[in-house]
Amino acid sequence: xxxxxxxxxxxxxxxxxxxxxxxxxxxxxxxxxxxxxxxxxxxxxxxxxxxxxxxxxxxxxxxxxxxxxxxxxxxxxxxxxxxxxxxxxxxxxxxxxxxxxxx
Amino acid sequence: xxxxxxxxxxxxxxxxxxxxxxxxxxxxxxxxxxxxxxxxxxxxxxxxxxxxxxxxxxxxxxxxxxxxxxxxxxxxxxxxxxxxxxxxxxxxxxxxxxxxxxx
Numbered sequence: 001x002x003x004x005x006x007x008x009x010x011x012x013x014x015x016x017x018x019x020x021x022x023x024x025x026x027x028x029x030x031x032x033x034x035x036x037x038x039x040x041x042x043x044x045x046x047x048x049x050x051x052x053x054x055x056x057x058x059x060x061x062x063x064x065x066x067x068x069x070x071x072x073x074x075x076x077x078x079x080x081x082x083x084x085x086x087x088x089x090x091x092x093x094x095x096x097x098x099x100x101x102x103x
Numbered sequence: 104x105x106x107x108x109x110x111x112x113x114x115x116x117x118x119x120x121x122x123x124x125x126x127x128x129x130x131x132x133x134x135x136x137x138x139x140x141x142x143x144x145x146x147x148x149x150x151x152x153x154x155x156x157x158x159x160x161x162x163x164x165x166x167x168x169x170x171x172x173x174x175x176x177x178x179x180x181x182x183x184x185x186x187x188x189x190x191x192x193x194x195x196x197x198x199x200x201x202x203x204x205x206x
Contacts, residue, residue: 001156002119002194012117012198014160016105016150047119049152053104057117057158083206091105091205095115095198102194103186 003045003059008097010044011060016053017090026086029078040069059097066094106148106162111200113147114163119156120193129189132181143172162200169197 019026037043037058042065048056060066069075082090122129140146140161145168151159163169172178185193 002121002192005196008196012115012196014115014117014200016160018105047156047158049154049156049158051152051154053150053152055150055152055158055160057119057160087206089105089206091203093108093111093115093200093203095200097117097196097198100194100196103190103192 001047002102003047003057005044005059005097005100008100010097011063011066012095012097013058013060013066014093014095015056015058015090016093017056018053018088019050020086020088022085024085025081029081029086033075033078036072036074037069040072041065043069063094104150105205106150106160108147108162108200108203111203113200114166114169115198115200116161116163116169117196117198118159118161118193119196120159121156121191122153122189123191125188127188128184132184132189136178136181139175139177140172143175144168146172166197 034046037046042061044059044061046056046058048054060069137149140149145164147162147164149159149161163172
């Protein structure tokens with residue numbers, strides 16, 4: 001799905017990751033995080049794809065809503081398990097979307 | 104691969120797409136565009152993943168290098184063929200990366 005985002009400016013969080021071989025609990029947690037993000041104030045949408053590399057881009061109204069999402073207690077627990085179990089490495093980039101266009 | 108990008112600020116182009124069933128010439132063109140982008144002034148790196156949705160994020164030094172890449176003649180031809188043949192729909196977002204962190 002291509003996220004239906006509003007007219008810019010808005011924010012994007014690009015999360016690029018490589019997974020470990022430990023799948024235990026991952027799919028369930030990933031689904032729960034999507035559900036939780038959808039309820040978060042300022043959440044605008046999400047796009048995700050994975051081959052060897054996984055890319056998840058979530059879209060947000062402003063930096064404050066990203067900060068609150070990062071500090072959500074369930075999400076903090078998911079981040080901790082992610083570092084301990086599911087990811088070998090990842091990078092997160094916080095971006096301001098200045099322009100967009102589509103076909 | 105997670106792109107090795109410099110300390111922010113820099114720019115990201117998030118290209119999210121759905122492909123048509125026409126694969127004719129696509130893989131060859133995609134490889135050529137990666138090769139060409141790698142030679143472009145201001146190019147910092149690229150990440151890509153595809154399932155039903157494809158996400159390619161390219162990173163750039165500044166808006167001017169993104170503009171020149173968009174207007175590169177071979178890339179213009181690829182964009183035209185993309186709209187005519189390979190993609191049913193896509194969205195491109197131009198973003199300023201303000202912060203990043205990694206694990």
